[in-house]
Amino acid sequence: MKTNDLILRTTTALIAFILLAFSIYLFLAGHNAPGGGFIGGLMTAAAIILMYMTYGLDTMNKVIPLNFKLLVPIGLLIATLTGVGSFVFDQPFLSQTYTYVHLPILGDAELATAMLFDLGVYLTVIGITLTIILSIADDN
Amino acid sequence: MGESILHTVTIICIVFISISIIILLYRVLKGPTNPDRAVALDTIGVNLMALCGLLAILLVTTKLNDVILLIGILLFIGTIAIAKFLEKGVIIDRNRN
Amino acid sequence: MSNLAIIPIIIPLLCGIIAIFFHKYVKAVRLFSQVMSIINLGVVLWIGWLVLQNGTITLATGGWEAPYGIIIVADPLAMLLVITSNIIGTACVFYAQSSLSKKQEQFYFYTFYFLLISGVSGAFLTGDLFNLFVFYEVLLMASYGLIVLGGERIQLRESLKYVLLNLFSSMLFVTTIAYLYSVVGTINMAQIADRVQQVDQTGILTTIGMLLFFVFATKGAIFPLYYWLPKSYIVPNPVVSALFGALLTKVGIYSIIRTFSLIFVHETNITHDLFLWLAGFTMVFGAIGALSTNNVKLIIAYNIIPAVGFMLMGIGLLSQDGLAGSVYYLLHDMIIKAVLFLLIGALVYVAGTSDLTKMKGIIHHYPFLGWLFFLAALVLAGIPPFSGFIGKILLIQGGVEQGQIMLVVVGLGSSLLILLSMMRIFMRCFWGEKEELNGGLKPIRSFTWPAAFLLIFSVLLGVGAEWVYPYVEIIANDLLDPSIYIDSVLKE
Numbered sequence A: 001m002k003t004n005d006l007i008l009r010t011t012t013a014l015i016a017f018i019l020l021a022f023s024i025y026l027f028l029a030g031h032n033a034p035g036g037g038f039i040g041g042l043m044t045a046a047a048i049i050l051m052y053m054t055y056g057l058d059t060m061n062k063v064i065p066l067n068f069k070l071l072v073p074i075g076l077l078i079a080t081l082t083g084v085g086s087f088v089f090d091q092p093f094l095s096q097t098y099t100y101v102h103l104p105i106l107g108d109a110e111l112a113t114a115m116l117f118d119l120g121v122y123l124t125v126i127g128i129t130l131t132i133i134l135s136i137a138d139d140n
Numbered sequence B: 001m002g003e004s005i006l007h008t009v010t011i012i013c014i015v016f017i018s019i020s021i022i023i024l025l026y027r028v029l030k031g032p033t034n035p036d037r038a039v040a041l042d043t044i045g046v047n048l049m050a051l052c053g054l055l056a057i058l059l060v061t062t063k064l065n066d067v068i069l070l071i072g073i074l075l076f077i078g079t080i081a082i083a084k085f086l087e088k089g090v091i092i093d094r095n096r097n
Numbered sequence C: 001m002s003n004l005a006i007i008p009i010i011i012p013l014l015c016g017i018i019a020i021f022f023h024k025y026v027k028a029v030r031l032f033s034q035v036m037s038i039i040n041l042g043v044v045l046w047i048g049w050l051v052l053q054n055g056t057i058t059l060a061t062g063g064w065e066a067p068y069g070i071i072i073v074a075d076p077l078a079m080l081l082v083i084t085s086n087i088i089g090t091a092c093v094f095y096a097q098s099s100l101s102k103k104q105e106q107f108y109f110y111t112f113y114f115l116l117i118s119g120v121s122g123a124f125l126t127g128d129l130f131n132l133f134v135f136y137e138v139l140l141m142a143s144y145g146l147i148v149l150g151g152e153r154i155q156l157r158e159s160l161k162y163v164l165l166n167l168f169s170s171m172l173f174v175t176t177i178a179y180l181y182s183v184v185g186t187i188n189m190a191q192i193a194d195r196v197q198q199v200d201q202t203g204i205l206t207t208i209g210m211l212l213f214f215v216f217a218t219k220g221a222i223f224p225l226y227y228w229l230p231k232s233y234i235v236p237n238p239v240v241s242a243l244f245g246a247l248l249t250k251v252g253i254y255s256i257i258r259t260f261s262l263i264f265v266h267e268t269n270i271t272h273d274l275f276l277w278l279a280g281f282t283m284v285f286g287a288i289g290a291l292s293t294n295n296v297k298l299i300i301a302y303n304i305i306p307a308v309g310f311m312l313m314g315i316g317l318l319s320q321d322g323l324a325g326s327v328y329y330l331l332h333d334m335i336i337k338a339v340l341f342l343l344i345g346a347l348v349y350v351a352g353t354s355d356l357t358k359m360k361g362i363i364h365h366y367p368f369l370g371w372l373f374f375l376a377a378l379v380l381a382g383i384p385p386f387s388g389f390i391g392k393i394l395l396i397q398g399g400v401e402q403g404q405i406m407l408v409v410v411g412l413g414s415s416l417l418i419l420l421s422m423m424r425i426f427m428r429c430f431w432g433e434k435e436e437l438n439g440g441l442k443p444i445r446s447f448t449w450p451a452a453f454l455l456i457f458s459v460l461l462g463v464g465a466e467w468v469y470p471y472v473e474i475i476a477n478d479l480l481d482p483s484i485y486i487d488s489v490l491k492e
Helices: A004-031 A037-053 A059-064 A068-090 A116-137 B002-030 B036-061 B065-088 C003-021 C026-054 C076-099 C100-124 C129-147 C153-184 C188-194 C202-220 C228-234 C240-262 C269-289 C296-316 C320-351 C367-381 C387-401 C405-430 C444-462 C465-479 C481-492
Strands: A096-105 A107-112 C057-060 C071-074
Touching: A004 A037, A037 A059, A037 A096, A037 A116, A059 A107, A059 C269, A068 C003, A096 C228, B002 B036, B002 C188, B036 B065, B065 C296, C003 C026, C003 C071, C003 C100, C003 C296, C026 C057, C026 C076, C071 C076, C071 C100, C071 C405, C071 C481, C076 C100, C076 C240, C076 C320, C076 C444, C076 C465, C100 C129, C129 C153, C129 C240, C153 C188, C153 C202, C153 C240, C153 C481, C188 C240, C188 C481, C202 C240, C202 C269, C228 C240, C228 C296, C228 C465, C240 C269, C240 C296, C240 C320, C240 C465, C269 C296, C269 C405, C296 C320, C296 C387, C320 C367, C320 C387, C320 C444, C320 C465, C367 C387, C367 C444, C387 C405, C387 C444, C387 C465, C405 C481, C444 C465, C465 C481
Parallel strands: none
Antiparallel strands: A096 A107, C057 C071
8 A cells, every 4th residue: 555645745834834933933032041053953953854754855855955064064163253253352252242223123133143153053953963864864 | 829729739740740751651661562652752742741831830930831842843753753664664765756 | 361372272173164164175184284283383382482481371251250151271281281282283184194094084084183182272271170071072072083083893892982981981070070069169170279278078079079080080091990091092093093192191181180289189198199009000000011912002002001100190299399290291291102103003004014923123124213113112211311201200209208119119110111011012023134024115204204203392302301391390389389270260
């Protein structure tokens, strides 16, 4: 009997986007509430893996033609350079600062340089998680 | 008075849910077939979410709400992975057909 | 307060990350690593010079002042060790191009190497106990990558042991830090030292100290926890063995020197007397191990252990001469162990075997390699006027002053055994009748000159003792008086 996964395919289209939205929320909540780069990256990786499970390797490689290994050094570089960036302003290594800006629709928002560090962590986590899981799942 | 009743009830719930997780662990280890284990793992996850909710009540905080959602999502993906493995034998297949 | 203190950690970290981007292009990544290693060495030398001239540089990362934030402390001891690590690292990078296969180089060798240097420098420089754990993890992660490089069966078996053991001791490390935090309420090393002097309950602190010693002793290969070391250090490529033998155990020793001269000095009759006993056993068993085998690589790996015993002896004595001897011996041993592993790598390469009994007369074909090895053996055994001798004479002076005659005799005896084990290699492998080599002469210039470069430093350390010793004396003084370190970190 040929298995079919109609329900999974229909729901994935919806749920994957909810997951991505949630991961971005977690990522932005970062630095002073539960969340941050690590868990945000994990959620994004979970959403992508859900899509991989539903649509298969070939389709997904066409949809996201990206070598996830490359995300690891890029993320690490961003995180480290955020720390080094404080050298330019003659501040101690890893110094952070923040400001409040007024965005047109969203209202007042806090912008922190810690966010950049989190972005590095976010990319690294996505890269590592997907590299590990896809190389385990790869059957040949 | 109301406060203390809520407190007591929460504690009792936590105790019973913890016991049920332990019993479910037995099912995960013993479980004659793999679908048994899958269902038991899923239920452990549901219980963990409940535990988090109860903890949030106990600590009077909303910070744990994200955690509940997170456990739910990871649980969902985990269950799908197990189900797909049991059904097809692979989790991520090459081709959709 | 200056960002200079963190530079020795940041440069290798950035280089390691950048090296990932083009790890497939061997020539480019090789050149990049060599150039960056030399630049890093130069920068570190400059910072070290500043520290030796103007005193300790501290940095409160993120602007969080001590004792709340993570403090990076570049004091003379840490900087001397960072400089030595970088000298060794530079030599190893130049050695790697001929020692490693192209595939191994492609498989992120240079990234792991830079992360290892970054972790080692961080462990030397940090002034925070939990941060020390973090840098231990950084260097261990890099070493896990290096030890399986090549992926042979025996490597996988030994690395499994290595990983499990280190995971266990890391776990214990974190637990111990938690215990210590529950007693003194801080993890800043200077503040711990400050508070330990005020706390009445010394019993619990001694227990915590011993747990911490157990952790460092596992990494530093002290009797009876050295059993894992020799075999897992000989399975990887010679250049990796050299990095491990020179840097990893020494980080453990440095941690013992730091914590047991700064923090746990309240019950020396328990802790430091135990060190003296363990030092004696370590020297004896390591030297016996070195004589018990015919595998040349294993002989060198076993020779790490008695050296650790000598350094531990100095810490146990806790006197001016003892500590100066320990620090001197630490510097000497880091360099000479790297030299020996590099030379043995070349020897095994030309002979095609690591069995002592199957080699003969290699010096006729490779005179330069032979005499380099002879010189290195003399330096290791502590023949005057080389650096091993100066370290040992200080330790012996310290031992005699405190009436530890037995230990001094044991130390001298084990030095003789070390010399014997080195001469065994020299007489059997290099000396003897000329014999036709199977495979003919191989070009080994790229093997010998990094080793020769390191050996120059080693000889300078001995012949130039007049210039080095004053700094070592200052370091020993600083170590004996914890208040100097505490003041430099917690100054208002």
